[in-house]
Amino acid sequence: MSDSSDGIAGIPHPNPLRRLTLDQLRRRTSVKWREYPEDVLPLWVAEMDVTLAEPVVRAVTDALALGDTGYPHGTGYAEALSGFAHRRWGWDGLAVARTKAVPDVMTGIVELMRLLTGPGDAVVVNSPVYPPFYPFLGDLDRRVVEAPLGPEGRLDLDAIEDAFHRETAGGRRTALLLCNPQNPTGTVHTAEELTAVAALADRYGARVVADEIHAPLTAPDATFVPYLSVPGGENGFSLMSASKGWNLAGLKAALAIAGPAAAADLARLPGEVVDGPSHLCVIAHTTALREGVDWLDALLAGLDENRRLLTKLLAERLPAVRYRPSQATYLAWLDCRDLGLGDDPAAAFLERGRVALNGGLPFGTGGAGHVRLNLATSPEILTEAVDRMATG
Numbered sequence: 193m194s195d196s197s198d199g200i201a202g203i204p205h206p207n208p209l210r211r212l213t214l215d216q217l218r219r220r221t222s223v224k225w226r227e228y229p230e231d232v233l234p235l236w237v238a239e240m241d242v243t244l245a246e247p248v249v250r251a252v253t254d255a256l257a258l259g260d261t262g263y264p265h266g267t268g269y270a271e272a273l274s275g276f277a278h279r280r281w282g283w284d285g286l287a288v289a290r291t292k293a294v295p296d297v298m299t300g301i302v303e304l305m306r307l308l309t310g311p312g313d314a315v316v317v318n319s320p321v322y323p324p325f326y327p328f329l330g331d332l333d334r335r336v337v338e339a340p341l342g343p344e345g346r347l348d349l350d351a352i353e354d355a356f357h358r359e360t361a362g363g364r365r366t367a368l369l370l371c372n373p374q375n376p377t378g379t380v381h382t383a384e385e386l387t388a389v390a391a392l393a394d395r396y397g398a399r400v401v402a403d404e405i406h407a408p409l410t411a412p413d414a415t416f417v418p419y420l421s422v423p424g425g426e427n428g429f430s431l432m433s434a435s436k437g438w439n440l441a442g443l444k445a446a447l448a449i450a451g452p453a454a455a456a457d458l459a460r461l462p463g464e465v466v467d468g469p470s471h472l473c474v475i476a477h478t479t480a481l482r483e484g485v486d487w488l489d490a491l492l493a494g495l496d497e498n499r500r501l502l503t504k505l506l507a508e509r510l511p512a513v514r515y516r517p518s519q520a521t522y523l524a525w526l527d528c529r530d531l532g533l534g535d536d537p538a539a540a541f542l543e544r545g546r547v548a549l550n551g552g553l554p555f556g557t558g559g560a561g562h563v564r565l566n567l568a569t570s571p572e573i574l575t576e577a578v579d580r581m582a583t584g
């Protein structure tokens with residue numbers, strides 16, 4: 193297989209966000225398109241309105257045609273991610289031997305937290321953050337302790353230290369579940385911030401698990417820094433996957449990656465978790481990382497256009513909404529507190545405009561009065577969404 197071979201030589205790859213019509217999208221049967229009635233325009237859950245990278249389609253279709261639907265073998269997924277990490281982020285520290293394939297990122301997080309902490313122990317999160325962190329950790333009998341992001345949407349190191357200080361008192365085990373890049377704000381944590389987090393974790397004996405599922409979706413003018421690449425990050429973990437970057441959530445697979453000082457912990461992951469993803473999903477993810485880079489770059493350019501379009505549309509139609517274009521992810525975190533729509537403006541947008549966004553409340557402290565809008569759609573649908581939000 194060759195790298196980045198999904199474009200025709202010399203011709204820019206088409207923007208995958210502009211290839212499907214609304215009628216085609218409405219034929220989809222995934223949750224984004226089926227949760228709400230037909231008159232609702234859905235820009236909520238993290239699925240993209242894209243056509244897939246052609247090499248991925250080909251690899252999966254070829255496997256089906258061949259009946260290559262047995263069990264997965266080998267470390268191809270980890271090797272592909274390691275190569276991608278080297279080329280994309282200049283990171284050479286992703287050692288294939290310190291990875292395990294897991295069914296998906298959330299399962300990886302839960303199983304790592306089960307190893308690193310005990311029942312009743314705290315897991316610190318930086319709210320507002322991906323809502324399932326709360327119930328998944330709660331079901332594991334861990335206490336979710338918030339160290340909210342600061343006013344600029346950046347990690348608040350004092351709040352993290354306070355939480356570590358409090359939660360490790362009496363010798364309790366504590367972990368930090370980082371989200372890098374951050375869902376929903378799209379913040380990309382800097383090397384300095386991550387190094388400071390690692391130093392705090394070391395000082396208090398807390399362990400760090402970084403959910404880096406959105407890393408491939410870092411904008412061209414921002415720099416993603418893997419947590420495991422910073423000094424002091426050696427006993428941390430990262431969860432990575434091609435699922436968000438290439439819209440493969442329906443083909444679940446992920447990798448748990450241990451820092452050099454965490455390899456023994458990784459080896460304790462139970463057998464039913466490792467080797468969890470199916471062969472077909474591993475084929476899809478591996479191909480995306482190896483051959484889907486032109487597609488990804490075209491997507492990122494399209495997302496940048498959409499961020500600029502959203503900025504313009506909001507200025508024209510809803511100037512009271514505050515929006516800071518994100519450095520990563522395809523999510524826009526909109527501060528609607530000046531609209532007078534209360535804590536859950538998504539409910540008002542759904543009712544009066546028939547547009548589905550994620551309400552901010554489930555994202556924890558900092559979420560009230562906000563909505564999360566999914567930008568991974570065509571400019572036409574994005575325009576229609578803002579029109580609908582401005583209705584009434």
Ligand SMILES: Cc1ncc(COP(=O)(O)O)c(C=O)c1O
Pocket residue numbers: 238295296297298299322371375403405406433435436441444445446
């Ligand atoms: C930050 C974050 N983590 C995890 C997930 C879910 O990943 P998976 O389906 O691999 O469990 C998402 C999905 O949007 C996410 O945004």
